[in-house]
Amino acid sequence: KQEVTQIPAALSVPEGENLVLNCSFTDSAIYNLQWFRQDPGKGLTSLLLIQSSQREQTSGRLNASLDKSSGRSTLYIAASQPGDSATYLCAVSRQAGTALIFGKGTTLSVSS
Amino acid sequence: KAGVTQTPRYLIKTRGQQVTLSCSPISGHRSVSWYQQTPGQGLQFLFEYFSETQRNKGNFPGRFSGRQFSNSRSEMNVSTLELGDSALYLCASSLVQGAPTGELFFGEGSRLTVL
Numbered sequence: 001k002q003e004v005t006q007i008p009a010a011l012s013v014p015e016g017e018n019l020v021l022n023c024s025f026t027d028s029a030i031y032n033l034q035w036f037r038q039d040p041g042k043g044l045t046s047l048l049l050i051q052s053s054q055r056e057q058t059s060g061r062l063n064a065s066l067d068k069s070s071g072r073s074t075l076y077i078a079a080s081q082p083g084d085s086a087t088y089l090c091a092v093s094r095q096a097g098t099a100l101i102f103g104k105g106t107t108l109s110v111s112s
Numbered sequence: 113k114a115g116v117t118q119t120p121r122y123l124i125k126t127r128g129q130q131v132t133l134s135c136s137p138i139s140g141h142r143s144v145s146w147y148q149q150t151p152g153q154g155l156q157f158l159f160e161y162f163s164e165t166q167r168n169k170g171n172f173p174g175r176f177s178g179r180q181f182s183n184s185r186s187e188m189n190v191s192t193l194e195l196g197d198s199a200l201y202l203c204a205s206s207l208v209q210g211a212p213t214g215e216l217f218f219g220e221g222s223r224l225t226v227l
Contacts, residue, residue: 031214032214034215034216036218041200041223042220042221043116043118043202043218043219043220043221044202044204044218045218046215046216046217046218049214049215089155091155093214095214099145099157099160099168099170100145100147100155100157100216101157102147102154102155102156103154104154105154
């Protein structure tokens with residue numbers, strides 16, 4: 001059974017700091033991995049999607065990497081801003097587009 | 113381009129009642145998935161519909177059901193509500209089942225409170 005773990009559960013950093021969020025999964029037979037952002041009481045916003053054949057994806061200040069063999073992904077946020085404060089969720093799928101297995105998320109707080 | 117639309121956004125029910133939640137996917141998207149989010153269990157997959165057929169189902173009791181219409185809009189129903197059904201119910205759409213990217217786009221959710 002696939003399990004997804006995100007460490008740490010919460011993280012507080014000052015504005016401008018570079019940071020890394022971690023995601024690990026127990027079954028390396030994944031189709032893709034997605035990182036989402038969730039603001040309090042809101043839905044999920046897709047940040048980055050990495051196909052199983054890819055090693056990393058970048059969007060602006062965000063960079064996500066994937067190491068399938070070790071069951072790990074990292075989300076790197078450069079030059080953090082208070083607007084980055086949110087919960088970041090990692091999810092993997094076994095087949096295309098469906099049945100994502102989510103981690104519990106990392107709640108990030110960036111202070112100005 | 114409009115995103116995924118869920119209605120109602122908030123609702124309060126009492127134990128034993130039933131509830132129906134609605135989801136309109138992004139225009140052109142044919143696959144709709146439903147997830148339940150609670151503080152204790154996090155996000156859990158309920159079911160996925162494509163072309164009006166349920167393709168996948170999560171580990172939830174039969175009180176949870178859904179359907180998809182020919183225009184890809186979807187509804188989920190929870191009967192005989194229990195206190196533990198209080199949650200944020202999220203709908204997600206994707207272009208097609210088996211799409212190369214498999215990227216899901218989520219709505220804002222329907223927050224259900226059961227008293």
